[in-house]
Amino acid sequence: MIKRWPSPGKLNLFLYITGQREDGYHTLQTLFQFIDYGDALTFNVDQKHRITLIDNIDNVACEENLIYRAAQQLKARAIDDHRGDENIGVTIGLDKKLPMGGGLGGGSSNAATTLIALNQLWKLNYSREQLAEIGLKLGADVPIFIHGHAALAEGIGEVLTPVTPAEKWYLIAHPGVSIPTPVIFQDPELPRHTPRRSVAQLMHSSWSNDCEGIARKRFRKVDELLNWLLEYAPSRLTGTGACVFAEFDSEAAARQVLNLTPSWMTCFVAKGANVSQLHRQLSE
Numbered sequence: 001m002i003k004r005w006p007s008p009g010k011l012n013l014f015l016y017i018t019g020q021r022e023d024g025y026h027t028l029q030t031l032f033q034f035i036d037y038g039d040a041l042t043f044n045v046d047q048k049h050r051i052t053l054i055d056n057i058d059n060v061a062c063e064e065n066l067i068y069r070a071a072q073q074l075k076a077r078a079i080d081d082h083r084g085d086e087n088i089g090v091t092i093g094l095d096k097k098l099p100m101g102g103g104l105g106g107g108s109s110n111a112a113t114t115l116i117a118l119n120q121l122w123k124l125n126y127s128r129e130q131l132a133e134i135g136l137k138l139g140a141d142v143p144i145f146i147h148g149h150a151a152l153a154e155g156i157g158e159v160l161t162p163v164t165p166a167e168k169w170y171l172i173a174h175p176g177v178s179i180p181t182p183v184i185f186q187d188p189e190l191p192r193h194t195p196r197r198s199v200a201q202l203m204h205s206s207w208s209n210d211c212e213g214i215a216r217k218r219f220r221k222v223d224e225l226l227n228w229l230l231e232y233a234p235s236r237l238t239g240t241g242a243c244v245f246a247e248f249d250s251e252a253a254a255r256q257v258l259n260l261t262p263s264w265m266t267c268f269v270a271k272g273a274n275v276s277q278l279h280r281q282l283s284e
């Protein structure tokens with residue numbers, strides 16, 4: 001029985017924008033890998049009707065929190081499908097470690113962990129596909145955390161092909177600014193027409209992120225961080241930022257550079273994982 005449910009972060013090892021749909025959403029080719037670093041959630045289920053979040057995040061109203069929204073949506077769906085009743089309730093605790101708005105997918109991961117945990121604890125018996133479909137309405141990255149395997153994501157992020165990239169060690173740095181996803185996607189100078197490539201072509205090319213130029217230009221700290229890290233190792237932006245990561249073949253090499261980081265850099269070291277910590281625990 002899991003007591004503390006892991007909610008790991010992710011990195012976008014590459015991110016290419018291949019077009020834009022009529023509804024404004026961008027079509028992508030992006031490689032998701034999990035990291036062995038993240039938040040943890042606790043769930044105490046009861047029959048008291050209410051969904052209560054005891055550790056809310058600063059500046060996010062409880063009803064806006066993706067954890068609360070995921071629980072609400074699952075409960076509403078369960079009532080509609082006659083799999084659960086009005087009385088099902090839960091008290092949720094959150095131990096937040098992932099920086100917010102950092103491109104590490106913390107909110108999406110929290111929503112996915114909530115859907116998976118409550119599906120089990122409320123005995124609803126939805127499939128992973130059904131949970132991913134509920135999750136997609138909460139955020140483009142929720143399905144990848146529901147499926148729990150490193151994947152190439154296409155479409156707007158919901159078409160997933162499992163892949164197994166090398167599980168490197170990363171030095172992940174946060175520039176102290178949060179970049180809202182729309183700020184990058186609305187920028188007129190964002191490259192939007194990178195040619196679509198096959199999985200094999202992508203996996204054997206060198207990797208980059210189409211959002212990096214805009215993030216560097218608009219956020220000086222992102223630029224400074226990347227300039228610093230690039231002196232030591234291949235480094236890139238994750239997602240739409242704000243975090244950046246440098247990749248290493250060993251933990252020792254990552255920690256050696258961590259020890260050199262100046263005090264203005266907030267960093268941590270984490271290992272890449274092709275199966276998420278949550279799914280590893282679920283299969284134990």
Ligand SMILES: C[C@](O)(CO)[C@H](O)COP(=O)(O)OP(=O)(O)OC[C@H]1O[C@@H](n2ccc(N)nc2=O)[C@H](O)[C@@H]1O
Nearest residue numbers: 012024025026027139140141156157181182185239240
């Ligand atoms: C691009 C990624 O960072 C890759 O990890 C994520 O898919 C973004 O996920 P997110 O921050 O959860 O973003 P969402 O809440 O789904 O979307 C926020 C906004 O970003 C824009 N957006 C998002 C995803 C996408 N493929 N194209 C977009 O244009 C849309 O304007 C959308 O309203």
Ligand SMILES: Nc1ncnc2c1ncn2[C@@H]1O[C@H](COP(=O)(O)OP(=O)(O)OP(=O)(O)O)[C@@H](O)[C@H]1O
Nearest residue numbers: 065066100101102103104105106107108110141239
């Ligand atoms: N449980 C939650 N954890 C983190 N952020 C949340 C949560 N619930 C709502 N939010 C809101 O979502 C915003 C984005 O948070 P998140 O940490 O998921 O961003 P991100 O790492 O940039 O995600 P992505 O890589 O998917 O773009 C936050 O700034 C916050 O306002």
